[in-house]
């Protein structure tokens with residue numbers, strides 16, 4: 001059993017607070033992904049779990065033990081690094097067997113376990129090579145092989161795929177997914193690639209500036225983001241944010257509009273909205289469609305990108321703000337043509353107009 | 364076109380080699396002079412020294428100077444002492460200083476940076492400034508050996524070895540090199556369960572061949588050329604190293620032929636060893652592939 005439980009975990013370098021009180025519960029066998037923009041503390045958090053960074057305060061439990069003060073070796077974790085960190089002076093076989101060698105395993109045991117790991121990762125033919133004779137993807141396999149051969153309860157990955165090209169990244173992503181099903185171990189995976197996060201995770205933790213923004217299943221975060229940051233961070237192209245004015249509040253429903261948006265009633269469960277408030281309306285590009293009738297949003301086509309299955313249209317709204325629509329079919333539009341758009345109000349998100357809302361991270 | 368380019372390249376190559384050969388000659392001539400002179404009787408040696416014959420094995424050539432040198436001084440004892448003191452000091456120094464460098468770079472502990480700064484500060488102290496205090500200290504230090512507890516380290520090997528095992532420069536060399544090793548390798552080994560000793564032995568040492576070779580060469584040169592300190596602490600012939608042994612040849616009448624013979628005997632093996640080490644040095648860089 002290897003649950004991981006982080007309770008009010010903090011980390012400071014002198015006066016610099018990097019992790020500012022983080023609570024996360026990771027269930028046994030769960031695939032948990034940390035995402036967030038660069039510098040938000042993902043790696044630091046992972047390294048704290050591994051034991052490579054001291055914990056300033058709070059409690060870290062792996063399995064049944066509090067491991068705050070245990071060295072990495074005694075935490076029962078394996079880690080795969082972004083740079084692979086395979087030992088250049090050892091063959092692939094020696095690299096994969098390193099942990100077993102350290103723990104004094106017999107040669108037979110090592111051979112058997114290395115062979116099994118090599119089979120799982122399809123790298124039997126590489127075992128006698130040196131790391132310098134391997135491609136990036138092969139090195140990544142070796143690093144993963146070294147991690148799985150000891151059968152640890154917990155795997156930690158720090159952006160393991162970020163040095164690979166796009167095609168290889170997709171292959172390896174699927175392999176890591178398969179590996180998780182096969183091994184059933186708890187995995188914590190750091191990435192800033194939201195596709196990796198959405199496809200691999202049972203649970204996503206969105207971080208910003210050393211704080212948790214939201215924790216949940218990928219689809220929960222996608223369909224029900226708790227705040228502007230999460231809404232803007234997940235999904236590509238990222239969510240459109242329109243500044244709107246509140247005209248009426250009726251139970252959970254809020255009537256909003258702005259210069260380009262006709263009055264529309266949307267659900268307003270994230271805050272108490274009052275008439276006269278400014279608010280932010282979030283609309284995913286994918287949920288916008290060309291209006292059959294008058295539509296709700298009005299503007300003119302500014303730019304189109306035809307991707308075949310999808311057409312991404314940038315629209316200059318009547319009030320001057322830009323809007324992105326991702327239409328799920330191929331279509332041709334004239335630049336400058338008037339365009340009316342429609343959307344399902346149930347799929348719109350209303351957020352309070354927090355300070356700093358304008359600086360939402362666009363990806 | 365192609366021919367001009369080839370010509371140019373050829374010309375450049377010739378120039379480059381000419382310059383290199385010239386530099387090589389400048390460095391090699393003193394050595395040749397020493398070797399040739401060691402084969403000549405004193406009178407001829409002095410006559411030849413004004414012209415090119417000084418660099419040629421001409422005239423009355425023999426190994427007489429070598430025989431005489433052996434008679435004048437216990438050469439074998441001096442060489443043995445130097446090899447022993449140098450070898451032991453180099454080996455212990457590499458071990459201790461690399462371990463210290465390891466602790467300064469990879470292990471986190473309180474006061475680490477302060478101590479490293481202090482250590483580096485010792486680099487600016489010339490040995491001469493501490494020679495006398497050090498002498499007074501070692502003269503009164505206890506030692507437990509075969510004869511039980513004794514006081515004073517004078518006239519021994521240990522007095523020539525122990526003060527030179529740890530030194531700031533060697534630690535500094537290791538610190539600088541270790542800092543450039545990828546930190547994730549060490550972290551990976553820690554996660555895999557390796558102890559500090561295992562990380563040092565199985566990861567850091569194999570990846571640090573070049574710096575071990577460099578440190579060994581530097582330490583070797585310092586130790587083999589020791590003169591002032593052994594002169595101060597060894598009165599007995601039995602413990603004296605080669606450089607102090609040179610004194611035996613500078614009596615009332617300097618026998619230059621014997622001096623050259625003695626110098627040849629104590630430098631040529633060192634050069635041979637250095638050339639060997641240089642090969643190992645290059646091989647170790649090629650095999651680790653950490654750098655470049």
Ligand SMILES: Nc1ncnc2c1ncn2[C@@H]1O[C@H](COP(=O)(O)OP(=O)(O)OP(=O)(O)O)[C@@H](O)[C@H]1O
Nearest residue numbers: 013016018036037038039040041042043044045192
């Ligand atoms: N030794 C240190 N001293 C001070 N600040 C540090 C130190 N190490 C990291 N930081 C800071 O901690 C913050 C978090 O760093 P971390 O490496 O965890 O980010 P990250 O989320 O992994 O980013 P990336 O996606 O770029 O890898 C950064 O702002 C960084 O500047």
Ligand SMILES: [Mg+2]
Nearest residue numbers: 042043044158
């Ligand atoms: Mg990182």
